[in-house]
Amino acid sequence: MQSDLEQRSAEWFEMRRGKFTASNADRLMSNGRKTGEFGQKFYTLIDEIAVERLIGKTFGHFVSPAMQRGTELEPQAIAAYEFTSGNVVDPAFFVLDGDIAGCSPDGYVGDDGLVEAKCPENMAKHLNYLHSATHAEEYRWQLQFQLCVTKRAWVDIVSYHPEFPPHLQVAIERVEPNTEDFHQIRVRLVQAETLVKNKIQEIQDQAAAA
Numbered sequence: 001m002q003s004d005l006e007q008r009s010a011e012w013f014e015m016r017r018g019k020f021t022a023s024n025a026d027r028l029m030s031n032g033r034k035t036g037e038f039g040q041k042f043y044t045l046i047d048e049i050a051v052e053r054l055i056g057k058t059f060g061h062f063v064s065p066a067m068q069r070g071t072e073l074e075p076q077a078i079a080a081y082e083f084t085s086g087n088v089v090d091p092a093f094f095v096l097d098g099d100i101a102g103c104s105p106d107g108y109v110g111d112d113g114l115v116e117a118k119c120p121e122n123m124a125k126h127l128n129y130l131h132s133a134t135h136a137e138e139y140r141w142q143l144q145f146q147l148c149v150t151k152r153a154w155v156d157i158v159s160y161h162p163e164f165p166p167h168l169q170v171a172i173e174r175v176e177p178n179t180e181d182f183h184q185i186r187v188r189l190v191q192a193e194t195l196v197k198n199k200i201q202e203i204q205d206q207a208a209a210a
Contacts (some may be wrong), residue, residue, distance in 0.1 A: 014048045015094050015102070018053040018190060020045075022103035022149070025141035028188055030059055038191075076118035077160035077170075078107060084170045085156070091114055097149040100193050105146050105155070114146055114155035115147060126171065129159040133173040143180040153177070 005074060020125055030039030052058060078089050092114070096102045120126050128172040129135045135157050136143070136160035144153050159171040 009144050012094055012104070013058045015022060017056075017058045017095075018049055018163045019096075020101045020192060022072075022105075022142045024146040025185070027142045027146075028192060029184065040179065042192070046195050049192075049196050050203075051197070054193075054200060054203070060194055064076075069119055070177050073119040073160065073162070074106065074117050076162065077119055077158055078115065080170045081117065081158045081172065083157070085210065087113070087156075100192050101145075101149060101189055103149045105150065107149075108152075109156065112153040114152050115158060116143060116146065116155055117158045117160060118120060119160050122192040123161060123163065126128070126159050126161040126164065129171040129173075130168060133171065135171065136173040136175050140175075141185070143175045144178055147175075147177045148182045148185055196208060 024045055027039075027041040027045040028043040031037060032039050076193040081087070082089055087109045089109055092108045094102055094104045101160070106117045107108075107115045109115055116139065139157055143157060146152075147155055154176050156176050157175055159175050161169055
């Protein structure tokens, strides 16, 4: 189900509250050093989701300079993508997946595609994206999460850097759904949701017994 809420609006943050989203997919899928072990980033995410559900407010989200740069340059990146690819990008809003998950792609492309734009400040990173399309792997879980939720056929991951020569400002790599990744995401969502519910119940039981 798609909502028509403007991204980063108060209502948009409220809809995301207490849910697992594509922007946190790397943390959701993080593993520890031992086989079958969850990573520390995963457990931190569990705590944040539990807090949001307990207090009924969105957890304070840190906005780094890099994130702010991405937000400010995103319209330019989308325009550069449209010019380079010939595709028209339509606005995409928050897409719900049941009651516990959702995503906000940077845009829709036709009836089948998505676009996700990155604007790295590090010029060497953009160079590597141009040369080896490493952004497709770096953002693997975010992209697969988006495809899993939206049921779209592909997503173009875009790197944009305005300081490069015009013909090198955009690196585009198309990523298609991976059924094994989908399976891993679904399994991890079930595990994560169970841990969140258990933690909330334990805290409530302790408070009631105090």
